[in-house]
Amino acid sequence: MRSFIFLQDRGWRRSVATAAFGWSFWGFFAAAAAFGLICWAVRGGDVVALALREDVELLVGLAPRVLVALSIASLIWVMLPRDRVSALVGRKSGVRGLVIATVAGTITPGGPSSAYSLLAVMGAAGADRGALIAYITAWATLGMQRILIWDVPFMGSEFAILRFLVSLLLPVLAGLIARRLPFALQIKDAKAPEREA
Structure with a gap:
């Protein structure tokens, strides 16, 4: 398992986390939160809860496919x-x-x-x-x-x-x-x- 020794490297893990949660992530997160608040104010909490449930279902459905696609690309x-x-x-x-x-x-x-x-x-x-x-x-x-x-x-x-x-x-x-x-x-x-x- 020497091939996976990079997983123990804190610098590598930090660079991956920085790339994943960089400025673009936080920008999209802020936009999603703002739209969530607008939706809450206009349509109510039930609609926001429904949207979040559908988001989770979409994420669960897409995550395995994306993982396999990225593995194949590598x-x-x-x-x-x-x-x-x-x-x-x-x-x-x-x-x-x-x-x-x-x-x-x-x-x-x-x-x-x-x-x-x-x-x-x-x-x-x-x-x-x-x-x-x-x-x-x-x-x-x-x-x-x-x-x-x-x-x-x-x-x-x-x-x-x-x-x-x-x-x-x-x-x-x-x-x-x-x-x-x-x-x-x-x-x-x-x-x-x-x-x-």
């Missing part, structure tokens, strides 16, 4: 074959590279921290700008975690399938447009000099 991060990324989604990969980037974006679980971390790794490993745009567009529009966690529970499976189908070509189209635009995209990598995507 595993993908350590298993990503960085040396092969350039061959799969580099400048010479054509439409095939855009399709690969679209599939990768679609199956990338987690929120922006995992998606943009993988995007940065892909960019530093040699992915071209079209593939980067296709990846992040697919993550935003076709992401399976979004479909399973948000679309199906809130809107139903018919809506989720419809949204997926009408959005299917958007990432590849966005990647093709990105490749045609006359911009020089500079990718920054801490371990290597800047390169153009």
Whole structure:
């Protein structure tokens, strides 16, 4: 169990707590408390209690899914074959590279921290700008975690399938447009000099 020795590090635990309960958390907490007081004043305590009960039910329903999605994102991060990324989604990969980037974006679980971390790794490993745009567009529009966690529970499976189908070509189209635009995209990598995507 030496791999989990970092859990005993007080500095690591403090940095995680600081990141989790930073200014944005307290800002959202203050806004929620203010809206709760307004709701109490306008609609009464029973409505606030009902809203809090529904919040707890939503949290209990989503927490396991979010935990699993973040675990998968971490595993993908350590298993990503960085040396092969350039061959799969580099400048010479054509439409095939855009399709690969679209599939990768679609199956990338987690929120922006995992998606943009993988995007940065892909960019530093040699992915071209079209593939980067296709990846992040697919993550935003076709992401399976979004479909399973948000679309199906809130809107139903018919809506989720419809949204997926009408959005299917958007990432590849966005990647093709990105490749045609006359911009020089500079990718920054801490371990290597800047390169153009």
